[in-house]
Amino acid sequence: MSAQTTDVVPARPILALIPMVFGRPVLAALTLLSGLLSHGLGVAAAAVGAWMVGTAITGSGAGSLSTTFWMLVVLVVAAALARWWQMWVAHDLAYRLLAIMRVRLFDGLERRAPGYLLGRRSGDLAGTVMADVETTEWFYAHTIIDYAVAALVAVISTAVLAVFHPLPALVVAVFLILLATVPVWLARVADEQGRKLREELGVLGAEVVDGVQGMRELVTFGRGEDYARRLRERTRTLQASQLAYGRRSGVEQAVTDGLVAGGFTSVLVVAAVLVASGDVPLPLLPAVVILAVSAFGPVIEVTGTARALGQIRAASRRIFAVSRQRPIVDDGDARAPEQPLTAHVEFRDVRFSYSPDAAPALDGARFEVRPGETVALVGHSGAGKSTCAHLLLRFWDAGAGAVTIGGRDLRTLPQQYIREMVAIVPQDVYLFNRSVKENIRLGRPDATDDEVVEAARQARVDEFADQLPDGYDTVCGERGAQLSGGQRQRIAIARALLRDCPILILDEAVSNLDAENEEALQAAVRAVRQGRTTLLIAHRLSTIRSADRIVVLDRGRVAETGSHDELVAEGGAYVRLLARQVGGMVDGSDEDEITGRPV
Numbered sequence: 001m002s003a004q005t006t007d008v009v010p011a012r013p014i015l016a017l018i019p020m021v022f023g024r025p026v027l028a029a030l031t032l033l034s035g036l037l038s039h040g041l042g043v044a045a046a047a048v049g050a051w052m053v054g055t056a057i058t059g060s061g062a063g064s065l066s067t068t069f070w071m072l073v074v075l076v077v078a079a080a081l082a083r084w085w086q087m088w089v090a091h092d093l094a095y096r097l098l099a100i101m102r103v104r105l106f107d108g109l110e111r112r113a114p115g116y117l118l119g120r121r122s123g124d125l126a127g128t129v130m131a132d133v134e135t136t137e138w139f140y141a142h143t144i145i146d147y148a149v150a151a152l153v154a155v156i157s158t159a160v161l162a163v164f165h166p167l168p169a170l171v172v173a174v175f176l177i178l179l180a181t182v183p184v185w186l187a188r189v190a191d192e193q194g195r196k197l198r199e200e201l202g203v204l205g206a207e208v209v210d211g212v213q214g215m216r217e218l219v220t221f222g223r224g225e226d227y228a229r230r231l232r233e234r235t236r237t238l239q240a241s242q243l244a245y246g247r248r249s250g251v252e253q254a255v256t257d258g259l260v261a262g263g264f265t266s267v268l269v270v271a272a273v274l275v276a277s278g279d280v281p282l283p284l285l286p287a288v289v290i291l292a293v294s295a296f297g298p299v300i301e302v303t304g305t306a307r308a309l310g311q312i313r314a315a316s317r318r319i320f321a322v323s324r325q326r327p328i329v330d331d332g333d334a335r336a337p338e339q340p341l342t343a344h345v346e347f348r349d350v351r352f353s354y355s356p357d358a359a360p361a362l363d364g365a366r367f368e369v370r371p372g373e374t375v376a377l378v379g380h381s382g383a384g385k386s387t388c389a390h391l392l393l394r395f396w397d398a399g400a401g402a403v404t405i406g407g408r409d410l411r412t413l414p415q416q417y418i419r420e421m422v423a424i425v426p427q428d429v430y431l432f433n434r435s436v437k438e439n440i441r442l443g444r445p446d447a448t449d450d451e452v453v454e455a456a457r458q459a460r461v462d463e464f465a466d467q468l469p470d471g472y473d474t475v476c477g478e479r480g481a482q483l484s485g486g487q488r489q490r491i492a493i494a495r496a497l498l499r500d501c502p503i504l505i506l507d508e509a510v511s512n513l514d515a516e517n518e519e520a521l522q523a524a525v526r527a528v529r530q531g532r533t534t535l536l537i538a539h540r541l542s543t544i545r546s547a548d549r550i551v552v553l554d555r556g557r558v559a560e561t562g563s564h565d566e567l568v569a570e571g572g573a574y575v576r577l578l579a580r581q582v583g584g585m586v587d588g589s590d591e592d593e594i595t596g597r598p599v
């Protein structure tokens with residue numbers, strides 16, 4: 001099986017956003033109620049105002065004007081309060097849904113990592129989790145329920161208008177329908193522009209993150225100006241997309257304004273003609289006008305947010321492209337074993353490629369690591385060593401053959417179970433911008449301080465932690481920037497010690513360390529290997545020689561297996577590898593030890 005994945009974006013991504021609202025039924029109902037109240041009270045206030053004007057025109061009922069005035073005051077205040085309440089609950093609903101969406105997205109990313117993440121840019125993904133999700137706030141706070149309110153208020157106002165006379169009601173209905181269709185006319189263009197705009201934003205975000213992370217390299221090689229030029233170009237492209245979006249949005253606004261003005265004028269003309277012909281009594285004219293305004297009001301409001309639909313659609317498409325991505329590895333009906341498995345690892349004729357059109361990274365690899373044994377995996381760059389580690393962690397599944405632990409095919413074991421069996425000390429250790437102690441505790445969050453300190457002592461972290469400004473509470477800096485490579489690896493070893501898994505993958509750092517760091521790291525490695533089945537991706541001769549057995553990988557296959565002395569005696573792939581690759585990493589004294597001849 002390859003690592004290819006498929007995007008599963010719904011055909012109508014905006015509609016797919018709706019079900020989340022049903023997860024908060026009370027808040028959704030309150031938003032709807034507050035919207036109806038706010039618009040209803042507004043219409044009532046306007047109707048009472050219209051009645052007052054009508055009464056003033058005819059001069060009838062002057063005695064009741066003061067009561068009506070106070071009624072109007074109460075209605076206006078109540079409408080304002082209802083509006084405030086509507087904004088509150090609508091945003092409460094929206095921000096709760098946004099928070100849920102972000103957590104789900106992050107959970108999804110975690111389940112799909114690292115296979116899925118390798119193919120995506122972190123800045124772009126961060127853009128989806130933050131900015132794209134934020135864009136849906138328009139939808140949840142200002143669109144979905146507002147649409148329902150606008151439709152209800154428009155229908156009710158038009159129906160009441162029809163009671164006075166059907167003609168103005170018909171005019172209002174025609175213009176309302178035309179108004180509601182404006183976003184539809186330009187939907188395709190809006191969609192395409194929205195997609196481009198969100199993508200450009202994602203790319204720019206990714207470029208910025210890339211540049212910030214690689215700032216040291218940019219400065220070292222004097223490429224800062226190149227990077228700035230690249231950003232300027234990207235910004236210009238984004239600006240062009242924003243302008244195009246703004247222009248189309250402006251056209252929508254102009255058409256909407258035109259239709260609203262046309263609608264009002266037409267209603268006024270029709271009402272005036274009806275009053276002149278005596279079909280509608282003069283005192284009812286203000287009420288007719290007010291009802292027409294009431295029907296248009298909420299619709300005008302939603303056409304404002306409808307102009308953002310292009311971006312909302314594009315943002316939701318990007319969100320679903322992440323959240324509905326099928327996991328590269330699926331637990332399916334995998335079950336944890338009833339009895340603990342022995343820590344015996346086997347690669348049984350494993351074939352694997354990262355994508356269907358890529359050459360196999362493993363091409364029938366066959367070897368084992370017996371319980372408690374340390375096997376060093378060596379080979380040229382690209383031979384498939386890290387791929388073995390990825391498959392043993394079940395980041396990907398073998399295409400053919402099988403990787404087994406205690407005789408069980410990993411595909412039949414839940415990923416969570418495998419994570420409890422296998423720990424890794426990677427070459428490029430990632431440290432979070434938290435304290436040394438917290439970074440070690442990542443291995444087992446419920447570990448006590450004493451356990452953390454004991455793991456740190458065994459991994460020789462104490463030797464440098466004591467000299468840090470705040471000891472174990474010193475913050476490591478982003479990616480552990482304030483520590484050396486060897487120190488970071490020792491923290492990773494402490495994590496693994498704390499995790500206490502029976503199987504360990506140790507990916508040795510390639511970089512050279514000073515003698516003191518090297519000695520401390522080797523001591524930490526010895527501590528963590530103790531009693532564990534260890535697969536050692538080794539680069540240093542001293543480490544390779546410390547293994548019980550050595551497996552030489554060559555283009556995804558096992559070329560040789562044996563102890564250092566056996567393989568040296570054979571004089572095959574291992575010796576050639578040492579001569580060409582490892583020899584460069586060991587000091588002169590080691591070179592002679594290998595074969596007794598110069599390498």
Ligand SMILES: Nc1ncnc2c1ncn2[C@@H]1O[C@H](COP(=O)(O)OP(=O)(O)OP(=O)(O)O)[C@@H](O)[C@H]1O
Pocket residue numbers: 118354355358360361379380381382383384385386387388
């Ligand atoms: N995520 C990936 N996507 C696609 N191809 C990959 C990926 N990771 C590795 N490969 C390819 O798979 C092959 C084996 O790579 P792998 O990283 O396992 O080699 P390696 O022996 O660990 O090399 P090195 O010592 O340089 O780390 C290489 O051809 C590599 O280009």
